[in-house]
Amino acid sequence: MAGGRSQLLGAMRYRALASPSFIARHFPHGVSPANLARSAALVYGPDDLLQHRYLALLGVQDGFEHHLCPSFEGFIRMIEAGMGWGLAPELQVRDQLRSGTLLELLPERCIDVPLYWHHWRNGGQLLTRLTEHLAQHSVDWLVPLSEE
Template sequence: MLDYKLLDALAAVVEQGGFERGARALGLTQSAVSQRVKLLEARLGQPVLLRGSPPGPTAVGRRLLNHVQQVRLLEHDLGTQVPSLGETGAHRLRVALNADSLATWWAEAVAPFCEAGRVLLELVIEDQDVGLKRMRAGDVAGCVCAEPTPVAGAASVALGAMRYLGVASPAFVARHFEGGVTAERLYHAPAVIFGSDDRLQHRFAARLGVADGFVHHTVPSSEGFVRMLESGLGWGLVPALQIRQALERGALVEICPGEAVDVPLYWHYWRQGGVLIDELTARLTHGASRHLV
């Protein structure tokens, strides 16, 4: 039989990004958490953690973490059916999603679900192209990402596509794209990207014959990203949902009208996640259909 105190220690270390923060989350000493992880490894006869910074799960550790996520969801369902178990408080749900979804449609879609189910969200922000790694590592109950194929034990459902427009301020366009956008001008005009995993600008530039290597700012904030563009510091790809008003008031303009990039988004969740995850899935598919392409 699995000892869930040991599994909780493993999950806390991975989810919190270290032994010290994991111990704090569990209300234990760092030494106690370390001993629990070592005991788990001793019982299994193999390591469950890669001692890096931050620590990461081994292949066996990932399978255990996937199991923990599903057990937590099922325990919530059981607690609502058998109140004497004491599972009557708010349930914390750890979900990975991209910053642009958080900045646009996500909150409106999940608000009724959180209110009705007394759910507290712990959101992990990852680029839509790499968010599935959180599911694979077993440290989230679900994720929104651009990958359609689920990991083992999970399922995925298409939410729609986020439409991105290439935009910049009128002043930036006048300085760098007078006479229109060309591959050479786009290569030398500073871009704005979200982070190292953000390849949207590269995809957009490739359509116009621009290879990797163009100059760019890095801004890991959806709001800061738009502010940089409005200030005339660069061009970039932004969700049409996020900049509707900026386009209407002329703070931003499309640098290549009609050249949109549609990024499909998928919701990934554990198949054995129970009623709670099924309800969230229903809310997300309904809510996303009102905003995504």
Template sequence: MARFSSEQLHTFAAVLTEGTLDAAARSLNITPSAVSQRLKALEQASGRVLLQRSNPVQATESGHVVLRLARQLAQLEADAELELGLPGESPMVSVPIVVNADSLSVWFLKALTRVPAELNAVFDLHRDDEQYSTSMLRAGTVMAAVTATPEPVQGCRVEPLGSMRYRAVTTPGFRARWLPDGVDVASLCAAPAVDFDRKDEYQHRFLELLGGAARGMEPAGPRHFVPSSQEFAEAIRLGLGWGLLPEPQCGRDIADGSLVELAPERPLDVPLYWQRWRTPSRILDAVTEAVRSTAAEVLRRA
């Protein structure tokens, strides 16, 4: 006899997706009391506390294990319905993926348009830095990730996508004001920089690339934090500071002179990888092929 019912697992996943029991009840078209009863039965069957009753609710360490099971079950059920061609309209299948902001802005959405429409996939996209995105795979929150981590998460397989090339750029006016004597580590450390958020290490990595003396140094000048890829680029175009932009996002600006490169001979290449669950899946296979083909058009191969 199965320890967990499909109904319980679907409800558990819905609660974590929606954030509250009431919202999950609305999405499942059942009462909040029914949601609560299913969660109670699930926790009794597991012998563990699975949810932190915060707002929004959070999975405990044991809850992440059960969430991964619930996601995999939903994926397998959706694939089975597609393979069997069951009568009636097939439900839309949610595919949760975590993607870094620059990939999302530059190329990833194009990849999703290549997933065949007959698979009835809808995408639940999470945004996180590529250095940290594998934590969502481990937690079972997502099925796949664009990541900078080449080591596969347990239960996942990984393949290289290529490298996103970044250019250190600013406006001619900013360079004339802040870097009149040329570009070096000391002058860049003192000049205003634009960071995506407090996880963003690209400007610091560029300083390390520019000169060994930068290791261990932090930019001492003002730092603007702009946590949106398009607005981050716009902040640099408006002359708020210097920063690193993906080559596809700044190539035209460099060509027409509205942006200037600080060190054209020192681009920063960031390798990206695709990690996905190993579970056989027609839907995940299709998403993987779409991601692979689109990345090949945009990213640089080693």
């Protein structure tokens, strides 16, 4: 951004989740990359490649069955209803994970999405204070990443 700055705040950690009924129906013998690719995934929209990246990290290179749901609230509700599995920010599904309405498919495999704060270089005192506040408090909510 010309005349601006970009500051890494950390990363939003996404977890692969499904409802207990979806897991019982599609993964009775456990979750594997192959059977994950064969079961319906939920994708936020046509430009959302997070599930594609996740499956690629697991070694799946081919396409996969999926449904589109361009509503975050609807996306989570569809996962809870057993309509597919999906990747969701762990910050936003803590209650569902705690209660057991959503379960992690591969707890040891998550995907971290870096979050940056973009701001004007000369934005005044208020923007400077806001930027400092964001940087200070993002460590409480985001996963640390190095700026490599």
